Amino acid sequence: xTTLLQQLVYGLILGGTVGLIALGYTMVYGIVQLINFAHxxxxxVGAFGALATFTWVIPEGVKGTWYITLPLMVIAGAVVSMxxxxxxxxxxxxxxxxxxxxxxxxxxxxxxVALKEAVRIWYPGATAPLPFPKExxxxxxxLGSILIPKTGLLIIVVAVVLTVLLQVYIxxxxxxxxxxxxxxxxxxxxxxxxxxxxxxxxxFAIGAVLAGVAGVxxxxxxxxxxxxxxxxxxxxxxxxxxxxxxxxxxGAVIGGFVIGLVKTIAGQYFPGGTQYDYVxxxxxxxxxxxxxxxGLFGETERVRA
Amino acid sequence: MSPLLEVRxxxxxxxxxxxxxxxxxSVEEGQIVSLIGANGAGKTTTLRTISGLLRPTxxxxxxxxxxxxxxxxxxxxxxxxxxxxxxxxxxxxxxxEENLQLGAYVRNDTGIEADMQRVYELFPVLGERRQNKAGLxxxxxxxxxxxxxxxxxxxKLLMLDEPSMGLSPIxxxxxxxxxxxxxxxxxxxxxxxxxxxxxxxxxxxxxxIDLGSTTLExxxxxxxxxxxxxxxxxxxx
Numbered sequence: 076x077t078t079l080l081q082q083l084v085y086g087l088i089l090g091g092t093v094g095l096i097a098l099g100y101t102m103v104y105g106i107v108q109l110i111n112f113a114h115x116x117x118x119x120v121g122a123f124g125a126l127a128t129f130t131w132v133i134p135e136g137v138k139g140t141w142y143i144t145l146p147l148m149v150i151a152g153a154v155v156s157m158x159x160x161x162x163x164x165x166x167x168x169x170x171x172x173x174x175x176x177x178x179x180x181x182x183x184x185x186x187x188v189a190l191k192e193a194v195r196i197w198y199p200g201a202t203a204p205l206p207f208p209k210e211x212x213x214x215x216x217x218l219g220s221i222l223i224p225k226t227g228l229l230i231i232v233v234a235v236v237l238t239v240l241l242q243v244y245i246x247x248x249x250x251x252x253x254x255x256x257x258x259x260x261x262x263x264x265x266x267x268x269x270x271x272x273x274x275x276x277x278x279f280a281i282g283a284v285l286a287g288v289a290g291v292x293x294x295x296x297x298x299x300x301x302x303x304x305x306x307x308x309x310x311x312x313x314x315x316x317x318x319x320x321x322x323x324x325x326g327a328v329i330g331g332f333v334i335g336l337v338k339t340i341a342g343q344y345f346p347g348g349t350q351y352d353y354v355x356x357x358x359x360x361x362x363x364x365x366x367x368x369x370g371l372f373g374e375t376e377r378v379r380a
Numbered sequence: 381m382s383p384l385l386e387v388r389x390x391x392x393x394x395x396x397x398x399x400x401x402x403x404x405x406s407v408e409e410g411q412i413v414s415l416i417g418a419n420g421a422g423k424t425t426t427l428r429t430i431s432g433l434l435r436p437t438x439x440x441x442x443x444x445x446x447x448x449x450x451x452x453x454x455x456x457x458x459x460x461x462x463x464x465x466x467x468x469x470x471x472x473x474x475x476x477e478e479n480l481q482l483g484a485y486v487r488n489d490t491g492i493e494a495d496m497q498r499v500y501e502l503f504p505v506l507g508e509r510r511q512n513k514a515g516l517x518x519x520x521x522x523x524x525x526x527x528x529x530x531x532x533x534x535x536k537l538l539m540l541d542e543p544s545m546g547l548s549p550i551x552x553x554x555x556x557x558x559x560x561x562x563x564x565x566x567x568x569x570x571x572x573x574x575x576x577x578x579x580x581x582x583x584x585x586x587x588x589i590d591l592g593s594t595t596l597e598x599x600x601x602x603x604x605x606x607x608x609x610x611x612x613x614x615x616x617x
Contacts, residue, residue: 249485252474252482252485253485255473256474256482259471259472259474262465263465263469263471264482265432265433265452265457266431266453266457266463266465266469267454267457267483267533268457268485268486268533269454269482270454271454
């Protein structure tokens with residue numbers, strides 16, 4: 076029983092990370108019908124941005140003070156992710172706005188490779204995994220016999236809070252309405268006076284900020300980062316977005332938690348253990364798609380006239 | 381004085397297919413002008429070009445004397461032309477209220493709430509169900525909402541594409557009465573209709589579009605009396 080509960084905790088932590096990344100996949104798909112395969116690398120870049128800030132920007136004296144260091148790193152990670160994502164959108168995706176869908180998709184794959192290699196080449200020491208600072212926020216909260224790492228709890232709380240804030244923003248704000256309108260019917264949105272470019276840029280920016288925050292918190296929790304974390308978590312997050320119903324905010328985060336839980340539970344109890352835990356993620360994905368092709372919370376796609 | 385809207389020698393193509401060829405017409409301020417013609421004559425394409433969704437291959441569109449045919453759709457809406465598109469194109473998963481708010485997207489004045497109340501007074505059924513999803517309404521109710529939404533930007537010129545499509549005769553009459561009221565309130569209206577009889581009876585001026593170009597023009601009632609129009613569009617002759 077203790078083992079099960081403990082695994083559930085780990086599952087939720089992984090789920091929070093995956094869910095935060097999945098939001099970016101689902102939002103961008105909802106508005107431009109692009110699976111942005113570079114989005115996992117945006118998460119990775121955020122973690123490296125925060126590490127660079129810690130290493131070279133934050134003064135020695137305050138590095139151990141977590142309540143100063145951590146917020147600075149989170150902000151730095153979010154900003155780096157956002158800037159990179161907006162540059163990519165402008166240079167790689169925008170020129171292909173009216174191209175057949177396959178073109179931006181393949182471009183996204185190319186961008187993802189380019190980002191990863193850029194970090195490998197230009198970030199000092201990134202050819203091997205790098206230690207992520209752990210001076211702050213160490214230890215766990217004991218709940219009966221199970222341990223909840225403080226950094227893990229932070230990920231879960233941040234994931235839930237940001238998702239709720241995002242939902243409220245999209246459902247009630249003027250720009251949120253513009254985003255939903257553009258997603259539902261881009262031409263009619265333009266007839267309302269909505270500038271599609273601005274809406275798309277905002278969507279990429281929000282997705283990137285969420286991924287950047289996730290990258291920093293992931294680093295703080297795992298204590299080391301490498302250029303491979305983007306691909307690995309990106310695939311989980313993409314799967315989570317599809318599982319939850321691509322285009323759905325709620326679906327992405329719930330999909331993230333489902334994947335986190337499936338991976339840890341399967342790793343503990345299923346034959347093959349952690350060697351085969353990936354397999355079970357995709358088994359669940361396939362099972363869901365067989366019975367609900369639009370995903371858990373997705374809307375059935377309607378063909379426009 | 382120059383007309384509010386002037387379309388000069390407009391041609392629009394989808395790839396190699398020319399949907400509109402050399403159309404010219406103008407809309408004076410305060411008038412109701414209708415474009416009539418059979419299916420595929422290029423009426424919808426013309427409106428979509430005026431509102432900036434399509435680019436002309438030749439010709440120009442002048443609004444208040446200034447060329448607008450190179451502007452983006454959102455800029456054209458902001459300059460005072462609202463387009464209520466064919467098939468209504470409401471945001472079906474959003475509420476009545478949200479659809480109206482989107483209509484007022486470019487405004488930041490304090491009159492938005494009052495204008496929304498005006499739409500609810502004009503169409504009480506919308507007011508009663510303002511929190512319902514637009515996709516759940518009947519065709520006539522959706523058309524009311526589509527017109528209300530287009531009005532929310534306070535346009536100088538309102539373009540309506542087939543507002544009577546799929547509506548019962550009673551509902552069609554309601555919509556046409558509403559168009560008259562909007563004109564009385566000072567809105568200029570460019571109407572595209574297949575229902576030529578009702579449209580021309582309402583219009584100050586009409587243009588018959590055939591195979592992508594303007595073939596006849598004149599005051600609405602004159603066109604209505606024209607033998608060629610009666611033969612082609614009213615099933616007589």
